[in-house]
Amino acid sequence: MSDSARIVIIGGGVGGASVAYHLTKLGERDVVLLDRDELTSGSTFHSAGLVGQLRSDPTLTRMNQYSVELYRTLDAGWTECGGVKLASTPERMAEIRRQIGWARTFGLPLEEISVAEAVELFPLMDPSGVVGAAYLPTDGQVDPARLCYALAAGAREGGARIRARTRVLG
Structure with a gap:
């Protein structure tokens, strides 16, 4: 086993594995990924794995859209269950409506739905105090x-x- 590499990645969670994956896709070959324990044994183990695509920053939104496309191609346990945004005030609902417009600029199918439709999609939710909602069917886990x-x-x-x-020492 060689004790050197051009690129050394420390941490074998999703972040480190993703960096290694993408570097090799870009043609890098002298890459080593190190973990002090087993892969996934750190914070990745505790993650819920929820993937919401729409963010207030365009770069983060595009990155999350790319992630969804990638997860669809990998054996990663991807479930496209959709995501719901809830509003408990008229002001929050106005913000969600602005997000619907923002989502359209990225081609994301975020749509306004009624509280009853939100409950139908997510039967365990408590609709008390909810005044409106939006649903993005391409979000997932x-x-x-x-x-x-x-x-x-x-x-x-x-x-x-x-x-x-x-x-890793030193």
Whole structure:
């Protein structure tokens, strides 16, 4: 095992595995991903894996849209269950309506729905105090561990080396 690499990534969660995956997709071959324990054993293990695409920043929105497209192609436990935004005040509903317009600029199908429709989509929600809602059907959830392993497998296929149970000193 070589003890050097042109690119060393420390941390084998979704973030580190994604960096390794994308570097190898860009043609980098001398990449090593290190984790002090097993892949996914840190904060990735605790993540709910919720993926909402619309953000107030255009770069983050595009990044999340890219993520959804990527998750659809990986064996990452992607479930396109949709996401709902709830308003408990008329002011918040006005903000959600502005977000609907913002979503259209990115081609996201965010649509206003009634409270009854929100309950139909998410039967466990308590509609008390909810005055309106919006639904984005392309939001979803990913299995964080499966995503991490899928990204790591793709990185490995691209030439990256992955070393678990490896401490970084210095």
